[in-house]
Amino acid sequence: MKDKVRDWLETGKVDLFLGYKQVDGHPLPHAFSKENLAELGELIVSPARYALEKLATEILAIKPALKIGILGRDCNQRAVNVLTVHQQISPGQIQILEVNCCPSPLRKHAACSTLQPQTYGAVKLELGVDNNMSVAQMDQFDQESLYSRWMYEFQKCLKCYGCRDICPVCFCKECSLENNDLVATGGLPPEVPLFHLIRAVHMAGRCVDCGLCEEACPVDIPLRLLYRKVNGIVKDLFGYETGGSHEQPPFSLLGESTPPEAEPHSKAV
Numbered sequence: 001m002k003d004k005v006r007d008w009l010e011t012g013k014v015d016l017f018l019g020y021k022q023v024d025g026h027p028l029p030h031a032f033s034k035e036n037l038a039e040l041g042e043l044i045v046s047p048a049r050y051a052l053e054k055l056a057t058e059i060l061a062i063k064p065a066l067k068i069g070i071l072g073r074d075c076n077q078r079a080v081n082v083l084t085v086h087q088q089i090s091p092g093q094i095q096i097l098e099v100n101c102c103p104s105p106l107r108k109h110a111a112c113s114t115l116q117p118q119t120y121g122a123v124k125l126e127l128g129v130d131n132n133m134s135v136a137q138m139d140q141f142d143q144e145s146l147y148s149r150w151m152y153e154f155q156k157c158l159k160c161y162g163c164r165d166i167c168p169v170c171f172c173k174e175c176s177l178e179n180n181d182l183v184a185t186g187g188l189p190p191e192v193p194l195f196h197l198i199r200a201v202h203m204a205g206r207c208v209d210c211g212l213c214e215e216a217c218p219v220d221i222p223l224r225l226l227y228r229k230v231n232g233i234v235k236d237l238f239g240y241e242t243g244g245s246h247e248q249p250p251f252s253l254l255g256e257s258t259p260p261e262a263e264p265h266s267k268a269v
């Protein structure tokens with residue numbers, strides 16, 4: 001891996017490579033460059049994950065002429081595709097050096113070494129939603145139970161914005177979650193369920209199922225499951241496979257681009 005990164009930097013395939021290096025015992029993102037190849041000895045594959053493609057996109061917004069390599073898994077590639085489709089980056093600006101992963105139904109590779117099933121207490125299992133559930137298992141609940149279980153989860157929210165800040169495909173300059181006309185400020189929990197439904201709607205056709213939001217959530221809200229559900233609806237309705245290609249046109253409810261033609265939706269939302 002280090003040889004490959006060295007080759008990419010020396011041949012100019014990339015100008016910067018975002019990977020991980022151990023700092024004071026913690027694996028942290030680090031930018032490796034041709035000017036400091038000796039640092040490559042410190043490049044590690046870490047179970048810790050950061051949205052390196054988000055960091056790369058922010059660097060490219062300032063220095064668009066750069067080509068940036070990142071250490072990435074399937075989910076990083078899907079996020080790069082989404083960022084390209086939404087014109088946050090141009091094709092080829094971010095190159096991915098692949099490491100193996102991943103439990104997502106969208107995966108190409110093997111089992112993920114970082115996202116493992118979690119164990120939860122009796123109260124959450126009785127009143128809330130088990131984060132380990134599949135969408136099909138969740139759909140077994142009747143509407144009343146589903147509603148009360150999700151409300152139980154949402155009312156735990158601290159409005160820390162960790163889910164939004166870590167998300168590789170949250171790139172809006174003005175965030176609806178901070179718009180006082182949409183979500184009232186000054187109280188906790190944030191308006192339930194409005195806060196979470198706004199984010200869920202925004203993740204439809206955009207969430208790449210990386211699980212970073214759920215890892216970041218201090219109160220274990222099953223965010224990934226929620227966004228899998230909305231993405232499933234988008235797929236059922238429009239046949240849109242989120243992150244599957246950087247050429248697939250973006251699904252747009254607002255009509256700023258032509259959405260794919262809707263197919264009949266057989267399952268109730």
Ligand code: SF4
Pocket residue numbers: 163166167168169170203206207208209210211212213214223224227
């Ligand atoms: S799983 Fe969460 S962090 Fe990852 S793309 Fe979806 S919403 Fe964003």
Ligand code: SF4
Pocket residue numbers: 156157158159160161162163164213216217218219220221
């Ligand atoms: S990370 Fe969890 S607690 Fe923080 S805003 Fe998102 S849902 Fe709420």
